[in-house]
């Protein structure tokens with residue numbers, strides 16, 4: 545177990561600590577890392593706690609984009625009026641994570657670096673087209689969230705050498721809407737069986753931009769271009785939604801899972817969830833689709 549617990553006050557100090565403590569690793573809320581250390585899945589000689597770095601705790605906006613610090617907690621994202629108004633898919637995803645206790649300490653950055661394909665906020669961030677800003681001794685780089693995955697539980701961010709500092713989400717202007725839908729056995733403390741998020745832009749009665757993300761149907765959150773392409777240029781009708789949802793079902797390749805259920809069931813439910821999310825994003829009434837299961 546770690547011998548040192550360090551509390552840097554700035555990103556520079558954090559990078560310095562990562563350099564001088566070999567075997568050091570970043571910790572944020574610790575909801576994933578403490579379990580990984582206890583079970584021996586990860587090792588760290590020193591834990592470097594980033595939750596006192598003010599810059600990583602900030603949510604800000606200008607007219608073109610919203611920026612969210614990596615150490616902002618799920619509870620803070622879910623409660624933020626700015627996020628609820630401008631990026632409702634992310635507010636809903638953050639509000640669906642775990643339980644109040646987990647949401648009060650678990651962070652957006654930790655959810656992404658932990659690299660689980662069904663991480664709730666990852667699915668929303670991918671649909672929103674978010675870029676992650678990563679800082680190391682070598683400098684700064686920006687990477688699309690979907691490109692941070694190196695495999696299940698393996699991130700391109702090396703938490704022993706670099707810090708994910710924030711997420712940047714470009715605003716799409718008037719008609720920008722998004723939604724998140726999740727299927728789980730219970731509303732709290734239950735792994736998502738499936739989760740989907742969508743972002744659309746409506747202009748003069750047509751969808752001019754669209755992004756769709758599905759999970760867990762491959763080992764990372766899956767941006768679904770097939771479904772997005774169906775939407776672009778079309779009016780927000782039930783017929784168009786049905787075609788996009790059918791395309792998403794076709795593109796999804798979930799595995800049979802003891803925890804999450806059979807592949808065929810989950811493939812069918814991708815279609816159902818995507819219809820629900822698209823109706824919400826387009827401002828259409830929810831339809832009784834006859835399927836059981838808790839969704840947000």
Ligand SMILES: Cc1cc2nc3c(=O)[nH]c(=O)nc-3n(C[C@H](O)[C@H](O)[C@H](O)COP(=O)(O)OP(=O)(O)OC[C@H]3O[C@@H](n4cnc5c(N)ncnc54)[C@H](O)[C@@H]3O)c2cc1C
Pocket residue numbers: 569570571572573574575576577578594614615640641642643646649650651652653654655656657658662663664665701702703706707708709733734735736
């Ligand atoms: C009971 C329970 C229920 C849960 N339910 C859900 C759920 O429903 N949905 C869901 O998506 N998740 C769930 N989780 C998982 C977990 O809470 C989230 O993944 C959480 O967001 C992790 O954030 P954290 O701040 O606690 O990360 P930590 O545990 O502190 O860190 C996780 C990993 O990320 C690295 N890291 C953290 N921040 C950074 C950074 N800024 N830069 C570089 N590396 C970093 C750490 O080194 C570590 O490897 C649950 C966990 C528990 C214990």
